[in-house]
Amino acid sequence: MxxxxxxxxxxxxxxxxxxxxxxxxxxxxxxxxxxxxxxxxxxxxxxxxxxxxxxxxxxxxxxxxxxxxxxxxxxxxxxxxxxxxxxxxxxxxxxxxxxxxxxxxxxxxxxxxxxxxxxxxxxxxxxxxxxxxxxxxxxxxxxxxxxxxxxxxxxxxxxxxxxxxxxxxxxxxxxxxxxxxxxxxxxxxxxxxxxxxxxxxxxxxxxxxxxxxxxxxxxxxxxxxxxxxADWNLDTEASPVERREATGETIRRGSPLVVVQRPIEQANVLLGVEGIAATDPRRATLTVLNSILGGGMSSRLFQEIREKRGLAYSVYSFSPSYSDAGLFGIYAGCSPSKVGQVSELMLGEFRGLAAGGVTDEELRRAVGQLGGASALALEDSDTRMSRLGRSEITLGEFVDLDEALRRIDLVTPDGIRELAGELVSRELSIAAVGTVDEAAFDGLAESPALAE
Known part of the structure; x- marks a missing residue:
């Protein structure tokens, strides 16, 4: 194929x-x-x-x-x-x-x-x-x-x-x-x-x-x-329902900051922006970007926040996408007293992708990680069944492993930097749960992520 x-x-x-x-x-x-x-x-x-x-x-x-x-x-x-x-x-x-x-x-x-x-x-x-x-x-x-x-x-x-x-x-x-x-x-x-x-x-x-x-x-x-x-009439002709269109509808941010007070040991923090749709041609670029930023133990977030500073056990980024919209988010669980510092570090690493781009070594490592993970996932018939469903319902195309890897191989450092720049320019939202002082986020959620 x-x-x-x-x-x-x-x-x-x-x-x-x-x-x-x-x-x-x-x-x-x-x-x-x-x-x-x-x-x-x-x-x-x-x-x-x-x-x-x-x-x-x-x-x-x-x-x-x-x-x-x-x-x-x-x-x-x-x-x-x-x-x-x-x-x-x-x-x-x-x-x-x-x-x-x-x-x-x-x-x-x-x-x-x-x-x-x-x-x-x-x-x-x-x-x-x-x-x-x-x-x-x-x-x-x-x-x-x-x-x-x-x-x-x-x-x-x-x-x-x-x-x-x-x-x-x-x-x-x-x-x-x-x-x-x-x-x-x-x-x-x-x-x-x-x-x-x-x-x-x-x-x-x-x-x-x-x-x-x-x-x-x-x-x-x-x-x-x-x-x-079940007495379903299969003889009457009908066209399958149309797939959802990527309408490009403007999404208005709900809130720059939401804090839910809970008497728990850790603060759970998510910060991020509106992402891109599942059918966006830059989806492969975002996949690689996410891998470099927070997709594994060698990612920037893991190395900076957990390995170097010991501020969190769990820290990662993610990028769910839908037919006409998406999100890009960064998560960490940390001590309530460290929530401001950790949030600034997460946002700093996010901005760094737009300001300084990525290295050839980071790109090579991310491509290898994604290729291996994709191949291993397809050892399971559950993954293959789900791929068929998403292909039919959302994407309107079937992308096999070879084609997915080809698209990932085409991702460039310039493409990652440009997409990161677009993302960090969007309005930032923060959600946190725990014994959290809202003042810890002062200045972070008042403007687009690119703002200093």
Missing amino acids: NGAVQLPLDLAELSFTASGDSLVRRTVLPSGVRILSEHVPGARSATIGYWVAVGSRDEQPHTFGSTHFLEHLLFKGTNSRTALDIAVAFDAVGGEHNAMTAKEYTCYYAKVRDQDLAMAVEVIADMLTSSVLDREEFETERGVILEELAMADDDPTDVTSERFFEAVLGDHPLGRPIGGSPETIQAVSRDAVWDHYRANYRAQDLVITVAGAVDHDVLVAGVIDALRK
Whole structure:
């Protein structure tokens, strides 16, 4: 495979060989259902995911948290299976099954031996198409989700992350917590979640991806059979839902500084700016930039703040991206008395990328790190399955390991310096949780990150 493979929504069949001689095939049914597989030579297991391109950002004000609520409910039983039946189906074969709700999609997935893939196809299809959303189970699960939110609120790193997203992204839907809040979960009704389910879980919304030991033709036949059992009309033609566009919508910062007082031993600090979208052509450059700044034990942040000064145990940078926006953040956990010093050091290293660029040795090391990490990750069928899903739902193209490494190899010191300059010129936000004096951040969050 040379270069990325485009995934047009109006192309019914597509097949190509990716790096490592894996065979990728894609079928778009007339109903709009998309089925992608990656056959990995020698694999004896497979990971399957049923994806719907609906996440927390798509909720209405009266249904905040309903996407995650619905994810829980689809495990609670269908017209033909109880919640115990679903659990037993996977436990009895030593499989793993779960789900994840994200800001732009929801995925129900399982990992099983090759001989059990047909079972996984059928059971997850039943869950996704035929859940009854029993009213009594709904109220029981409301309590479970409230406990989950309480658990997250007891974790200072989770609280810092949520406040950071809100501070950077403001009123943008991507800034909202995925799980909603205790208030919205208490308020949401079963009928509202049911309406959300029926409106968004349709044939044209569904993407199914499988990686590992998979025969594509058998997979397609199994999916069609499972969906027909649920009385889904697969004969009526419909186009797959369009992918989200990178609209370039202006994002207004929510707050320069958010401090949540908690009587804990460490201060948890996140500082950063608006990043770039997943489809931005500079994504490879940002990946390398992130690696150099805070992506490993040899990174600038780790060496300066932990190894040289001993001010933190955990310090790193990260760069989540979505269809039309992204963030770039730097995290550290440190003594409350050191929070000002650590924040200044983090910001100083961030600025240093724009002011002084990176060395050839740093670039070489980052390229090697990313190449090795990417190759190792693809030893797991979970990663390959997720890559197929993100390719189909968000990117509109499939990028294999060889193409990903080629793009990383094209990154230059000048490109890193230019992108760093753009990032540090954006408005800075800081979120902190702990016994923190707000005065420790004086001057840091009052202006763009580039300001001295």
